[in-house]
Amino acid sequence: MSAIAAKPGAAAGAFQPVASLIAIFFAIIFIGTAYWLLGSFGCLAVEALIGIIIGAALIAFGVHFVPVGGAPAAMGQSPGIATGVAMLATGAGLAGLFGGAWAAHIGLWVALAGGAIGGGLMMAITCLMVNISYVYGMGIPAASGKVEKDPITGDSQPEYKSQGTEGHGLPFISYVGGVFGGLLGGLGGTLIYIELLNFYNVILLPTSEGTNALAVGLAGIFAIGMFLVIAVLSAYNITGTIEGPHDPKFKRFPRAIVAAICASGICGLVALLVVAIF
């Protein structure tokens, strides 16, 4: 098959029921394997793995809200932030992780709130600066090319859209989507980190300060690795660019969530086995 023939066609947005069922089945097998392999820590491992899977599903859902423009956005030819999902999700996810990790010893809910606010704040600042550089730097107004009216404010869009473009800048709905996506991404990343940290702390035995330095290092690098895997798989789902929650591509999110459940199942299983086996 040539490269051109293999380009995703009209059916690219279709949900794959059979493959999705197999993926969910795989995820259940991974959870069962964790219970079986980890013996006396089985229940703890299943709890941690389910937390990781929920976190991954949140990340996959969150990526679909973030207005990713890619290269066309850098030239002002399509709406969104002018970079790829890998960079944006890494930024929001790591900001969320830093926000959540400092509060890990205070409690689960404080840490999760810190992570969500960290990710959302990072995206809010990014979206604001993107719009400032678009409006005052490039001299273009914010206009969506996918909808006639902004779903939140009701502002009319086509009058502000330049001919030959798909829209430009960040309309209000994309801004809100970006902040919400950052919130979900930070929340999911922190949830993965906390679940891994709690599990490693039990196995590696905490020191007098309450957490084991090795557990922090391992949980941190695994959370980053898993976050990147889930974010890139979700980016494949939207084929690189999306305008925000009003984009027709947003309807593809169930596929990404199924993919995230299966991918985080295998990655989380291996990550749990690192400390608990041999």
Add this chain to the structure above:
Amino acid sequence: MSVKVEVSHDGVPHNTVMMKNGILALFFLYIAIAAASVAGDGSWSYPAIACVSGGIAAVFTLRWGNSTIKKLCSYGIGTGVPSAGMLAFGSGVIAMLFATKVNPFLVPIAGLLVALIVGLILGWISNSVLNMKIPVMTRSIAELAAVGCLTLMGLTAVATGDIGYDQITTGLTDPYASYISAGIIAVAFILGAIALQHPFNACLGPGEKQDRTDLLAIECGFLSMIVMAVISFAFVSQIAAWISFVIALIGWFVTYRQFFALSKRDAAAWLDAKPFSDAEE
């Protein structure tokens, strides 16, 4: 003006590149492990061999990964080349840390196997569940996971002189300031990911030549090795760290000069801009 083309587009087939560089990378990783296992306290010669062979293994693995990325991204996956590098290292770091727990002489093979299994599942997900329908997707993502795993092993060997779990979880002076708990593995992660995704991202286009992209991959590998060699001053003896640092610096300088020459060869025209003083005359 004729352009001299020494190697045509995709001159060497991907499978040849993969086998050659994969086997060489494993060979150098085993040299590193063997040198680390016979190194005694206070000696510098064996740690130096371990550091340098780890770096060379990372360079060979990056050549393999560069070829894989070229094959995958020629299909236009829509998310840009960097995402493939991030995916490779995200799955590679998990496989690499899992593999360090086994017997030292099984670490590279175990890492390769675990990475291939994780990568195959991720590749199947992106091809079937996410409906990418790219023929080389499953195989490429499995290969990329293996590349991420082996590159991290090589860079780890440069920094710590060993790739065993005990060595990377205990520090030389402070037991808590180890390779993992001090977060140095995150530096290796990003250094490797950038070295993996940059060459094809920088050279892609109609005038892309295999030898030039390949040389850029080697250059990026040595550049990453320089940083890891600087970090290695905290973990191995000073002389060993200096040796790997100087070798990385020489390797980077030589490959950078060669890459510069190849860029001149492939350029349509080359203008050596003069300083302002000439314009005044």
